[in-house]
Amino acid sequence: MLSRTAQMLFWMSRYIERADATARLIEMGRRMAMLPTANAEWRSVARASGSAADLADDTKATSSDIILRLLLDAENQSSIRCCFAQARANAKAIRSSLTTAMWETLNDQWRLLETLDAEVGVGELPIWLDWAKQRAAAFRGACETSLLRNDGYIFLRLGELVERAEMTLRLLDVKYYVLLPETDVVGGGRDYHQWTSVLRATSALRAYHHVYRGDYTPWGIAEFLVLNPMFPRSAAYCYRTIDQRLNELASLYDGTRFECHDIAAAMVRRLDGCDIQTLFQSGLHEFIEDAIQATNRLSSEIARAYHFES
């Protein structure tokens, strides 16, 4: 397949995943903002998003500023609006590598956000966040049920998984202090919300319940998001799947393996041989920073191996 096609597929699903993650992130902020003295929460949203980090330190920035930057800003390449626009532009550029079902999920209503009034957007925020999540879900569904399982499918999935791993890690990085054992003193109302906010931002609240039977502990939450291989937004799940996909790609490509294969395999080994106690002891923050770096390197090595631009 054309290298450009691989690049477009990889980034198309990355953008969709980013739009989805950003919607959940804003949702978390919105929920936390309903609590008393929770203003700092919007700042951590800004920081976790990566694309609004400057607003996190700007004391004059309001919650609306942050929401608009992440939802509608035409200048912010990572805003939900831009993510969908870029995903569609990519799709259009490789239209013949997509199925009709996939194209239609991206082409349908794609201009809605372009004309959305800022005030209306903020006022009807839950509607638009749901809308974004539904678009993303429809796109994934269309891929899953209509796309041939060839190298194109693998590149598509890789983009999504790399983005997801990075988002989960970035979110943890912003909130890791919340999970540090020192803060585990009383588990009062505020802590409870802080912890659950991390789960909410990854749509993991219910799933966590199922696995841990209700008790929110920092250990449990960190373990769930980093190490639980069953939860599809955990770092462990993302990396295991990336590793599998890369192996499939290698077998499609005459067994040829590259640097990206080594990075993914090393990360899987590291996560497999790790328990949450050691992770906290050796420093959760350091681990997360490391993992984010590895994820970025992985992304550029995938591009290098298959001759496209990262």
Add this chain to the structure above:
Amino acid sequence: MFDEMRPQSGGVRAPYDNIAAWLEATGEETLRRRQAEAEALFRRIGITFAVYGQGGDPERLIPFDLIPRVFGASEWRKLSRGVRQRARALNAFLYDVYHRAEIIKAGIVPEALVYQNEAFLPDMVGFDPPGKVYSHIVGVDVVRTDAVDFQVLEDNCRTPSGVSYMLENREIMMRMFPQLFASCAVEPIDEYPSQLMHTLQEVAPPACKGEPNIVILTPGPLNSAYYEHSFLADLMGVELVEPSDLFVDEGKVWMRTTRGPQRVDVIYRRIDDAYIDPLVFRPDSLLGVPGLFGAYRAGAVTLCSAPGAGIADDKAIYVFTPEMIRFYLGEEPVLKNVQTWRCSLADERDHVLANLKDLVVKRVHGSGGYGMLIGPKATKKQLADFRAQILAEPDDFIAQPTLDLSAAPTLCSDAIESRHVDFRPFCLVGKEVRLTPGGLTRVALTKGSLVVNSSQGGGVKDTWVLSD
């Protein structure tokens, strides 16, 4: 005016019998509702036509009219014979002007008109493209003014577009009105993509052994016909490449793939000559594939259409097509040319200037309905402007009588009314000459308008060829 469905003599012309009954039975209101459904379908599938730099929606729909335009079987036989004949003659002409130029020596086509024409490419002289084919897809624009004759308005030998509308219009019609097809015996057109594929395979370079790797070369998503490029790539199962996906190494053409470089044998290019290869055509251009033309001349790859094929569809050359048919094929032309005055000739120019308000004036190198004067519809100022332009650069203009194009029933805002139409079939030339029974009917949606170009507010219709 010749009305395709209801001639002035009364009644309904035979090919339209079923359509007339269907319109009657369906009723305007239902048709209008179905029309809206059809438009929603087009929008959802993403069949749009990009018009840039004019404000408004950059991705517009070409208006689709759901009342088909119909040819009877015998009408089609004649058209088909004429179009194939023309496609063969145009390719013979191209071979000739890039080799011995017999037609010039015979005094039929003036030398200056060929050799001083911008569309003539001296780099092509003496080169034999595979199968001696230059124009692999010939779009012939045909109009009719009466029940008997068809006239050719112009030929398109480079990269005629519109075939995706031919295919999609039919898809939509079949989806929306299956029962109509069941009763009408319409020739199918869905073989076109595989015929195009065969055509391209047949012209692979002789050096290519085994299955040729075929690609479609597009300028990219901003091109107005991009949808068509990706649509055809999809239907043929070939890669749609942009210039940056290709490179030339050691005289061979490669595309960048995830497995590394892969050889390319045939390029159906949908970009203009000027953007093929910056080394040859436009040193100032960043577009194109450096070295591509050299690889082509060395026989490492086939370009469809051949660079320089535009000399055959030049509007100044058009005048000579009937002579070409006689000269190369020894046949009488089946389709007529429209009478054409060349402003480069003093007496013809005088005639044009004296009758400007009755004529259509076209730029020799123009396309898409731009740079055109329709005398009877023009303002005094436009007439004066064109007069000045013709006097300043007479060689750049030709003129034709204002044709009273035939009209076909069309769903308009108030009622079903007749609107002027033209027709573009797509003739494929490889080792064989192939013509799908159908084509693109364009319709001028504005009452009385004769301009059918999609860039100027024209619409499209499904075109039916009835079987015997």
